[in-house]
Amino acid sequence: xxxxxxxxxxxxxxxxxxxxxxxxxxxxxxxxxxxxxxxxxxxxxxxxxxxxxxxxxxxxxxxxxxxxxxxxxxxxxxxxxxxxxxxxxxxxxxxxxxxxxxxxxxxxxxxxxxxxxxxxxxxxxxxxxxxxxxxxxxxxxxxxxxxxxxxxxxxxxxxxxxxxxxxxxxxxxxxxxxxxxxxxxxxxxxxxxxxxxxxxxxxxxxxxxxxxxxxxxxxxxxxxxxxxxxxxxxxxxxxxxxxxxxxxxxxxxxxxxxxxxxxxxxxxxxxxxxxxxxxxxxxxxxxxxxxxxxxxxxxxxxxxxxxxxxxxxxxxxxxxxxxxxxxxxxxxxxxxxxxxxxxxxxxxxxxxxxxxxxxxxxxxxxxxxxxxxxxxxxxxxxxxxxxxxxxxxxxxxxxxxxxxxxxxxxxxxxxxxxxxxxxxxxxxxxxxxxxxxxxxxxxxxxxxxxxxxxxxxxxxxxxxxxxxxxxxxxxxxxxxxxxxxxxxxxxxxxxxxxxxxxxxxxxxxxxxxxxxxxxxxxxxxxxxxxxxxxxxxxxxxxxxxxxxxxxxxxxxxxxxxxxxxxxxxxxxxxxxxxxxxxxxxxxxxxxxxxxxxxxxxxxxxxxxxxxxxxxxxxxxx
DNA sequence: GCCAACGTTGGC
DNA sequence: GCCAACGTTGGC
Numbered sequence: 050x051x052x053x054x055x056x057x058x059x060x061x062x063x064x065x066x067x068x069x070x071x072x073x074x075x076x077x078x079x080x081x082x083x084x085x086x087x088x089x090x091x092x093x094x095x096x097x098x099x100x101x102x103x104x105x106x107x108x109x110x111x112x113x114x115x116x117x118x119x120x121x122x123x124x125x126x127x128x129x130x131x132x133x134x135x136x137x138x139x140x141x142x143x144x145x146x147x148x149x150x151x152x153x154x155x156x157x158x159x160x161x162x163x164x165x166x167x168x169x170x171x172x173x174x175x176x177x178x179x180x181x182x183x184x185x186x187x188x189x190x191x192x193x194x195x196x197x198x199x200x201x202x203x204x205x206x207x208x209x210x211x212x213x214x215x216x217x218x219x220x221x222x223x224x225x226x227x228x229x230x231x232x233x234x235x236x237x238x239x240x241x242x243x244x245x246x247x248x249x250x251x252x253x254x255x256x257x258x259x260x261x262x263x264x265x266x267x268x269x270x271x272x273x274x275x276x277x278x279x280x281x282x283x284x285x286x287x288x289x290x291x292x293x294x295x296x297x298x299x300x301x302x303x304x305x306x307x308x309x310x311x312x313x314x315x316x317x318x319x320x321x322x323x324x325x326x327x328x329x330x331x332x333x334x335x336x337x338x339x340x341x342x343x344x345x346x347x348x349x350x351x352x353x354x355x356x357x358x359x360x361x362x363x364x365x366x367x368x369x370x371x372x373x374x375x376x377x378x379x380x381x382x383x384x385x386x387x388x389x390x391x392x393x394x395x396x397x398x399x400x401x402x403x404x405x406x407x408x409x410x411x412x413x414x415x416x417x418x419x420x421x422x423x424x425x426x427x428x429x430x431x432x433x434x435x436x437x438x439x440x441x442x443x444x445x446x447x448x449x450x451x452x453x454x455x456x457x458x459x460x461x462x463x464x465x466x467x468x469x470x471x472x473x474x475x476x477x478x479x480x481x482x483x484x485x486x487x488x489x490x491x492x493x494x495x496x497x498x499x500x501x502x503x504x505x506x507x508x509x510x511x512x513x514x515x516x517x518x519x520x521x522x523x524x525x526x527x528x529x530x531x532x533x534x535x536x537x538x539x540x541x542x543x544x545x546x547x548x549x550x551x552x553x554x555x556x557x558x559x560x561x562x563x564x565x566x567x568x569x570x571x572x573x574x575x576x577x578x579x580x581x582x583x584x585x586x587x588x589x590x591x592x593x594x595x596x597x598x599x600x601x602x603x604x605x606x607x608x609x610x611x612x613x614x615x616x617x618x619x620x621x622x623x624x625x626x627x628x629x630x631x632x633x634x635x636x637x638x639x640x641x642x643x644x645x646x647x648x649x650x651x652x653x654x655x656x657x658x659x660x661x662x663x664x665x666x667x668x669x670x
Numbered sequence: 671g672c673c674a675a676c677g678t679t680g681g682c
Numbered sequence: 683g684c685c686a687a688c689g690t691t692g693g694c
Binding site: 072073 | 676
C-alpha cells in the first residue's frame with residue numbers, strides 16, 4: 050500500500066479514499082481506487098459501493114475514480130471532469146436503477162460510527178428497509194461518541210481512527226508496531242533461528258526427540274515443519290508463559306468486563322481462556338494444547354523483545370538480549386532452506402490450475418463451501434477471497450501437500466509452477482494446508498466390483514487405490530500411505546454409471562453433490578467423478594447428497610470475532626460438533642487435511658464414524 | 671501451527 | 683470497471 054488514505058467528503062464524514070498503483074505485473078502502473086467506510090468496510094468498486102449503501106442510494110453522480118460528486122450541470126457543460134463524464138453518463142442501466150436515491154444534499158449527513166452497516170447508509174441516504182445490518186442502533190439521531198478505547202498494552206487512550214476495526218487486539222500505534230516487529234522476529238527465529246543460541250549452533254539432530262523419532266522421509270523432514278527439538282531456536286517465546294512484566298502479566302484479576310469475562314458461561318464448562326486484560330503482550334498465553342512442543346528444555350528461556358521495545362517496556366535483566374541483535378536471516382539459513390526462499394517475492398502469480406483434474410474442470414462454484422459463502426455473489430462479505438473449495442486444483446494441492454511427490458514427468462513439472470517449489474518448498478508453510486491448499490484433494494472410495502483385486506492401483510499421479518475392503522486414500526504414490534480416509538466401500542456405488550464410464554479407472558474422486566452441480570454441464574464431470582458418499586463422515590449426508598436436499602453448509606462462526614476466537618480457544622472443552630469433524634457440505638478432504646499436523650491426532654474421533662456407518666442399518670446404496 | 675484478513679494482481 | 687483469487691501477514 051503505497052498511497053495513504055485520504056478523506057472523501059463527497060461520501061460523508063469518515064469515508065476514506067485511496068488510489069493504489071500497481072507496482073508490478075502486466076498491469077503495472079495501473080491504479081485501483083479503494084474506499085473505506087466510516088466503519089472500516091473496504092469498498093473496491095462502484096458496484097460494491099452501491100451494494101453497500103443500498104439500492105436507494107443514487108450513485109449516478111458519484112465519480113468513483115475521482116471520488117467526487119458530479120454536479121448535475123446543464124447538459125452542455127459538464128464542468129467537473131469533462132473527459133470522464135461522458136463515460137459516466139453512458140451507463141444508463143445503472144443509473145436507472147438508482148434514480149430513487151436522494152440528492153447530493155443528503156450525502157453529507159452525519160455518520161454514526163458504530164460497527165455496523167447502518168452507519169454508512171445514513172451517510173448517503175436515509176436508512177431504508179433494504180439497508181444492511183439491521184442492528185438496533187438509533188440511526189436518525191446523531192451518533193454518540195464511541196466509547197473511549199485504551200491500548201491493551203500501555204493503556205494510553207486511543208482514537209477510533211487509529212484502530213483497525215478488524216483487529217482483535219486494541220493497541221496503540223507504537224505497541225502495534227512493536228508487536229508486529231516481535232511477531233516478525235519470532236517468525237524468523239522459528240524459520241531460521243537466531244544463529245547464535247546454543248540450539249541454533251547444534252548441527253545435527255538429536256535423533257531421540259519425538260520429532261527425530263518420527264523418521265519422516267528426508268524430503269518431508271527437510272521441510273522444516275518438524276524440526277529436531279534440540280535445534281529449535283531458544284529465542285522462540287513459549288506459548289505457555291508470559292513475559293511477566295507487561296501490563297497483562299502483571300494484572301492479577303480479571304477485568305470483569307472484557308468480552309471474555311462477559312462471555313456467557315456454558316453449563317458444566319469451566320472457562321479456559323484468559324481475561325483479555327491479563328494476556329501477555331509479548332508471549333502467548335497457553336490456550337492451546339496443539340503441537341508437540343517440548344517445554345521443559347526452555348524453562349530458563351528469556352522471551353526476546355523487539356529491538357525497540359526496551360525503551361518502552363521495563364523488563365527484567367534477563368529479558369535483555371541486546372547483544373544478540375538479530376542478524377539478517379540469510380546468515381542463519383538452515384542447510385535445508387533453499388536459497389530461493391530468501392529471494393524477494395517475485396510478484397509473479399502462480400497458476401494453480403492443472404486444467405485436467407476434476408476440480409479444475411469444474412466450472413461453477415458450489416455455492417456452499419465457506420469460500421463460496423464468502424463471495425459477494427453468494428451474499429458473503431468477501432473477506433476470504435478464495436476459490437471455491439471444490440474448484441481448487443487437486444494436482445496443485447497434492448504437490449504442495451506432499452513435496453516428496455516431485456514432478457514425476459515433464460507434464461507434471463509443467464503443471465506445477467516451478468516457483469511454487471522455490472518459494473515454499475522449504476518453508477514451514479509447506480505443509481501448512483492453509484486455506485488455498487485445502488482443496489478437495491481426493492477422496493477415493495473403494496469402487497464396486499472387481500477393481501479391488503490389485504490392492505493398490507495407481508490412479509493418476511499421487512493417487513493410489515485403496516486396499517480391498519477398505520476405503521482409504523493413499524496420498525502417496527507407491528506404498529506410503531500418509532493419510533487414510535475412511536469410507537464405506539459400498540458407498541461409492543451411489544453413482545455406478547459414472548464410475549464405469551469410458552476409460553475411467555476403477556476409482557472415484559469423491560466430490561459432494563450439491564444442487565448447483567446439477568447445473569454443471571455433463572462434460573464437466575469426468576468419468577472418474579462421482580459423488581462422495583459422505584455418510585462415512587456425516588450420518589445423513591447421503592440422503593442429502595442424493596439431491597433430496599441441499600447439503601448443509603459449513604458456515605463461519607456466527608460472531609464476528611468472539612466466536613471464532615472462542616472456537617479456537619475452546620476447542621478442547623467440548624465434544625466437537627458435527628461440522629467441526631466432517632464439515633457437512635464442505636469438501637471432506639478439506640476437513641481431513643485440516644487435521645494436518647498436530648490436528649491429525651484428532652482423526653481418531655473422526656474415524657470411528659465409518660464403523661458406525663458400516664452397520665447394516667447405516668449402509669446406504 | 672494454523673488461519674482469518676486483506677493487499678494485490680490477473681483477467682474478463 | 684469489475685471480479686476472482688493468489689500470496690502475505692498478523693493474531694491467536
